[in-house]
Amino acid sequence: MNQKIRKQFPSLARISNDQPFTFLDGPAGTQVPNYVIDAISDYYKTSNSNAHGHFALTHETDEIVESTRAKVATFLGAEGGHTISFGQNMTTLNFALSSAISGSLQAGDEVVITQLDHESNRAPWLALRANGIIIREVKLKTDGTLDYKDFENKINERTRLVAMGWAANIFGTINDVVSVRKMTHAVGAWLLLDAVHYAPHLSIDVQAIGCDFLLCSAYKFYGPHVGLLYCKPGLLDRLQPYRLRTAYQHAPYSIETGTLNHAAIAGVKASIEFMETFGKGKTERARLVSAVNKIHQHEIGLAQQLYDGLAAMKKVKLYGPPMDTTERAPTLSFLHKKKSSTEIGKYLGKHNICTWSGHFYAIKSTEVLGLAEKGGVTRMGISVYNVAADIDRTLEIMQQLG
Ligand SMILES: Cc1ncc(COP(=O)(O)O)c(C=O)c1O
Structure with missing residues (x-):
């Protein structure tokens, strides 16, 4: 999983305000490759x-x-x-x-x-x-x-x-x-x-x-x-x-x-x-299972990198299961002690880092956990086209928030 995969997604080649896009909003809908x-x-x-x-x-x-x-x-x-x-x-x-x-x-x-x-x-x-x-x-x-x-x-x-x-x-x-x-x-x-x-x-x-x-x-x-x-x-x-x-x-x-x-x-x-295409095996089913497993390994590695970077930030509080949970989706949500999720979303958005803020229609869970009154959380999700540089860039911009 590398830049070769990313190149199959035309939207990710776009430059806006002299910057490329880091797309971490796959949970709201992934980018689409040329083949599709x-x-x-x-x-x-x-x-x-x-x-x-x-x-x-x-x-x-x-x-x-x-x-x-x-x-x-x-x-x-x-x-x-x-x-x-x-x-x-x-x-x-x-x-x-x-x-x-x-x-x-x-x-x-x-x-x-x-x-x-x-x-x-x-x-x-x-x-x-x-x-x-x-x-x-x-x-x-x-x-x-x-x-x-x-x-x-x-x-x-x-x-x-x-x-x-x-x-x-x-x-x-x-x-x-x-x-x-x-x-x-x-x-x-x-x-x-x-x-x-x-x-x-x-x-x-x-x-x-x-x-x-x-x-x-x-x-x-x-x-x-x-x-x-x-x-x-x-x-x-x-x-x-x-x-x-x-x-x-x-x-x-x-x-x-x-x-x-x-x-x-x-x-x-x-x-x-x-x-x-990412899988191996004699049957279609075997290839699909191995492909999704391979995608997962790639995504969870990047999610771990992102989680560790965010967890090291004193003002960030992550929600959801820890990364060493047996099964986990590569989707992270957090609150910042000083900034609302909307402020964070806008700041990252200015740098072409695409995330989402709020409740993501899982509104009941934000109400139950007292996150709704705080304006919800910032969510970052990893997809097959993300690379380590996306995470480095995101953590660097997050650091600037203080
Ligand atoms: C977990 C989950 N369930 C259901 C939906 C709704 O899917 P759709 O937009 O296809 O109606 C979403 C969309 O974000 C979702 O994330």
Whole structure:
């Protein structure tokens, strides 16, 4: 992982005010390599047409969409393309799913969510309170991890679904989803995982984890803005998503409304192929697993360098699990004793160091930990294209803050 990779990202070659960009805002959306950009524009140059018709261009569109489903399935360790649905983004898909699942719930049924989750995996479930569904919230601890004793308290025989994140986009915490899956399935409930922040950094095997639903978003792993939903085989066909009578009524199509963004879907496939180039192995799956592991090793090394540099600054207080935690996403958040996160974001921004300030939609966790009233935290995330010089530069500019 080096400058050669960085060169594949045209946006990172830009110079503004005589300075290059250091992009540490991957958790909000990564930069996109030429390979993916070309796949999107090639679609418009060649196959552009609607799906399911009777001429060559429409057949090509069908091929692109269906082969992308298969590619996503391999990426996620899923049973096949028939388990993968596309949507505008994760949030839209999750609202469609909550509405579809609500049809199979009764007043008094319970759904468990967490205080560590992004609002996109809270609001769609909190909305079900209007139907008499009871929502229980698992507590977040001050160290940025979830309270697993509280999962035991909150999951019971009335629980129908547990909706939780796999990795926290605010603190980089990796949640113990296997323990929660055991508790969830023991009472016959479904487990839904928000893997939006997990998918770019750690490899996923939905069958090994045993989740029932999993959501992620391609723009977090070098692709365009497309949401991805995995449903265990047979599950989506038991639900009633809103759909037109003219559309396919079965999985994986039944939850997809309107015409899909075919060009972006071509880009989703390319984004996974792009990651695959970093891996080794005889099968596509083996290459993808090894690629994501290699990306993770690179990212976590830089995250450690950044963490150590920030931890050495007296005015900085880091949040979330320490770097020596067994599994961690390369995402760091901190407070500065003298400057608000907005002031830090603006200062770094002036030097073309791209970070984010505030709550990142994980607003509940900032409220619970008393960070909201302080204006939230500064977040820095590492992606495949970051290099040691990015970290050196960021730490140097941070030092200037005093
Ligand atoms: C952890 C997490 N979940 C969900 C989302 C929402 O994803 P989308 O923008 O695709 O709706 C985000 C976006 O930042 C996220 O970081």
